[in-house]
Amino acid sequence: MLKKPDGKHAHSYVPELADKFVKGEVDRREFLRTATLLGVSASAAYAFAGRATGQSLIPEAAAETPKKGGILRFAMEVQEITDPATYDWTQKSNVSRWMVEYLTRTKPDNVTVPYLAESWEASDDLKTWTFKLRKGVKWSNGDDFNADDVVYNFKRWLDPKIGSSNLSLFSGLTETVETTNDAGETVKQQRMREGAVEKVDSHTVRLHLSTPNLSIPENLYNYPTGIVHRKFDEMGGDLSKNPIGTGPYELAAFSVGEEAKLVRRTDPHGYWGDEPYLDGIHYIDTGSDRSAMMAAIASDQVDGIFEVDVTQLDVVERMPGVTIHSVNTARTGICRMQVDKKPFDDPRVREAVTVSLDHQKLLELGYRGRGVTAENHHVGPMHPEYAEIPWRKQDHEKAKQLLKEAGYPDGIDIQIDVGQTQGPWELATVQAMKEQLAPSGINLKINTMPAAQYWEIWTTTPFGLTSWTHRPLGVMVLNLAYRSGQAWNESNYANPEFDKALDEANGILDPNERRKKMEEVEAILQGDHVISQPFWRSQYVATRDYVKGFATHPTQYHQFQNVWLDK
Incomplete structure (x- = not known):
């Protein structure tokens, strides 16, 4: 069942992986993900998992017959x-991925x-x-x-x-x-x-x-x-001016900060795949203020909105004819310190910051408890290779001692830059951090700025809160954000021991063995006190009830191939 048409396995490890799954040594999520990465077709992997567990894992056919036609209107920043x-x-990718x-x-x-x-x-x-x-x-x-x-x-x-x-x-x-x-x-x-x-x-x-x-x-x-x-x-070299693609839609109108209209391809060559149900997709920019998105869906100006801010969930839940879609994600806010700039070039200062914070309280105050606490290593329980390394309890006396050893016996003044690029929860979180840092003798100044301005300095500011999106693997974000010398390594972290351990984790097939190596990777990053990561964010998207077949993606990728309108 897990073989190719020529009778061979997609990879020599597949039989062992299947055996581990049957024995209960590998869970369903890890079996499906690893098998498909190794070249097993999704249908074969799902079918095997269903037979092994006695439960069908293949999605059931829709109870309603989808209708073809209509334009889906979605509120989202048009960049x-x-x-x-x-x-x-x-x-940006949500507009272009249809081309x-x-x-x-x-x-x-x-x-x-x-x-x-x-x-x-x-x-x-x-x-x-x-x-x-x-x-x-x-x-x-x-x-x-x-x-x-x-x-x-x-x-x-x-x-x-x-x-x-x-x-x-x-x-x-x-x-x-x-x-x-x-x-x-x-x-x-x-x-x-x-x-x-x-x-x-x-x-x-x-x-x-x-x-x-x-x-x-x-x-x-x-x-x-x-x-x-x-x-x-x-x-x-400009897709907006010359939008040639292989996708099912073409760009009919585009204006940054205003709108992007996509309609079915009209060229004679046709789309290679199954035609989506929608005639088109219309992205409408209501600005970065999530309140404007709420107003747009409440007044039926749009059929869906890119994101519901956690502070407005109660309002949206009371809206008639609106459905909220939620998913646990690896989206998070990283308060990272640049390890080569004073005062954060001293690991004792960085540790003083991290041990002063109570992650559970920050989750409650900054994100209304709608998520799970994190452990300062940017790998979470939603990642298949995650190894749990609980973060230490808040310890102001330890922080004071660390600051004294670092040459700050009377405390220290530091500043964090915040752009609220993903909503007001960012400011709420650092305001709660300010209160928790004070008993340790750390005076945190909060410098708020427009989102666009923050993205101009996110890789250069000594201390900033950066929102990172979900990625299905922990190693993916570690490769992007913490490997030495990479463009998105905003903390300027460079640890050969970390790089080596990450390389080894990237290449381990056995899920349980990979998790052991990831425990080492996580411990190195956590122990170097590069980041304060209070929590992982749950994600919320809203659509009108007549939008059918919609499923929110943890990375906020729009996959509307099976979406249709019943109105």
């Missing part, structure tokens, strides 16, 4: 969509399935990944989608001049070289290794990694990995 490789907001598609797709249950890649295989050591691409896919300009497109995208992602965060996700395809910057200084830089990405034939691409990595298929659905046309740069 620039120039270059998918450089996206830093999920909202430029991905090689894989991670569903709301965190199981990754084929998309533009129809299948893949991994070598036993997880260093070689072979992707078979779909045939018969046409770009909206009539060109055939093929391996040249995929190779081109990898070259762009791993070109330091592009500035894509994908450099961190696919570091196994890169090498570090010395180069000279504009100031004439010698600096180290990552770039793609020669031969790292191979075109096997017109519809087969092979990746040659220097280190093993199980999460490659999941990385390919990270929001900056949308596949653009192989002549994207030649055609101007």
Whole structure:
């Protein structure tokens, strides 16, 4: 059942994984996720899990017959969509994902399935990944989608001049070289290794990694990995001005800060996949103030809103004809300290900050208890490789002693920058932190600023609260945010011991063994007191009751393929 048509297993570890699942040594979530990452089809993995447990895991058919037609109106910030490789907001990808598609797709249950890649295989050591691409896919300009497109995208992602965060996700395809910057200084830089990405034939691409990595298929659905046309740069390098794609919709209107209209493709080449039910999607920008979103859905100006702020849940719950969709996520606020800037270059100061805080109270005061407490290592119970390392109890006396040893016997003044980029909960959280830090002799000044201004300084401010989105694996965000020298490493953390342990965790197949290694990874990050991470946030989305087939995605990715309107 878990074999390919040629009778072979997708990967040599699959039989052992299946045996561990049957014996109860691996849970259903980890079995499904690992099996599909190793190339087992989702249908085969679900069917096997159903037979093993005696419960059908294949979704039942919809009770209602979907209707085709209609325009879905959704309130969401409409941001620039120039270059998918450089996206830093999920909202950007939600507009463009209907035009430029991905090689894989991670569903709301965190199981990754084929998309533009129809299948893949991994070598036993997880260093070689072979992707078979779909045939018969046409770009909206009539060109055939093929391996040249995929190779081109990898070259762009791993070109330091592009500035894509994908450099961190696919570091196994890169090498570090010395180069000279504009100031004439010698600096180290990552770039793609020669031969790292191979075109096997017109519809087969092979990746040659220097280190093993199980999460490659999941990385390919990270929001900056949308596949653009192989002549994207030649055609101007701006998707909003030249929106050529393989997706089911085309861009009919676009204005930053106002709207984005997508309608069914009208080119003669047609869409390769199953046609969505909706005739189109209309994103309406109501601004970053979530109250405006609430007003829009209450007055029936929109059919759904991107996010319900936790402070307004009570209001939305009382709205007639509105459904709230909730999901536990790995979305979080990270209060990170730059380890190379005073006073945070002294680990005793960082530890004094972290031990002064009560995470449970911060969750209650900052997010109304709608989430779970975190442990200062950016891996949580929603991640399959999570190892529990409880955070210490609040200890003001310990904090005072640490500050005295660091040369601050009379306390210390510090400032945190807050942009409220994801809602007023950010300010509420740091205000609660200020009160908890005071008994330790830490005077916290809160510098609030517009969201756009915060994103201009988020990688340079010595102390700031940054909202990070959900990712299905803990190692994904660790590779992005804490690996030495990466573009999104906002704390400037650089610990070779951490990097080495993370590399090892990336390549361990056995879920239980990987969890043991992750305990080491988490302990290193937690012990270096790089971040204060009070809690993980639950996510809330609202739609009108006539919106059918909607499922909220933990990463806020819009997957409206099965959405239809009953009105």
